[in-house]
Amino acid sequence: MNLRALFAISFSGLMGPHGPTSTMTQSSPPEPSRSLAEPKHYKIKVCLIGEQGVGKTSLVHRFVSGSFDESYIRTLGMRVSRKRVTLDRPSGSVHADLMVSDIMGNRTFLNLFKEAYFEAIQGVLAVFDVTQRDTLLALEAWISALLDRVGLVPVLTLGNKIDIPGRRETSDAEVAEVLRRYNCPVQYTSAKTGENVEDSFRGLAEAILGEDSGL
Ligand code: GDP
Ligand code: MG
DSSP, rough: OOHHHHHHHHHHHHTTTOOGGGGGBOOOOOOOOOSSSSOOOEEEEEEEEETTTTTHHHHHHHHHOOOOOSOOOOSSSSSEEEEEEEETTTTEEEEHHHEEEESSOOOHHHHHHHHTTTTTEEEEEEEEEEEEEHHHHHHHHHHHHHHHHOOBEEEEEEEOOTTTOOOHHHHHHHHHHHHHHTTTOEEEETTTTTTTHHHHHHHHHHHOOOOTHHH
């Protein structure tokens, strides 16, 4: 099943932390920037959430520059990176500039800065490390904080570091159980090898633009 189909399922059945979907606001698809030139051009703002060390900064680096940096660089504060993707739509291709915000992976920090971090966010990658079960369990708190602040936006969960052989601590059943309440689709990635990284960012962009955005 492709990512777009997964998102369609998720958002039809999503329950927020405090009640049913009907109490939450669905953000409308972004407007294309005004230009006579084709193809259409969108700006999309997304961010990453998840515990420190799960690979958020490495995933952004892989997506934006196509490489992996072994040295552990702690993100200080928040950084915004930009990458343009071209998406094939039924009515032709469109450009989307993804503004990707990466936060220092610590929930205390998020509590201090969540107003700024979640400002105008249209979609989220919620990342855990498949070799550290705690990082999966922690996603619930991250997603709750997000939904409280932002409301209903597309959230794609990423199980990262699938390249590490024999160290997997999380089963598909456990992942499904933790995410059951939110019904987010899951994709498995490696920032190290690049597996599924580009597809995940593109899948999120597709979900944000939506089926019915008039493209
Ligand atoms: P962040 O705190 O979530 O931003 O995590 P980082 O991107 O700083 O990564 C934390 C550590 O995990 C670093 O040592 C990275 O080199 C490593 N890392 C990140 N992604 C992967 C991956 O997909 N595979 C492997 N083997 N290591 C990774
Ligand atoms: Mg980081």
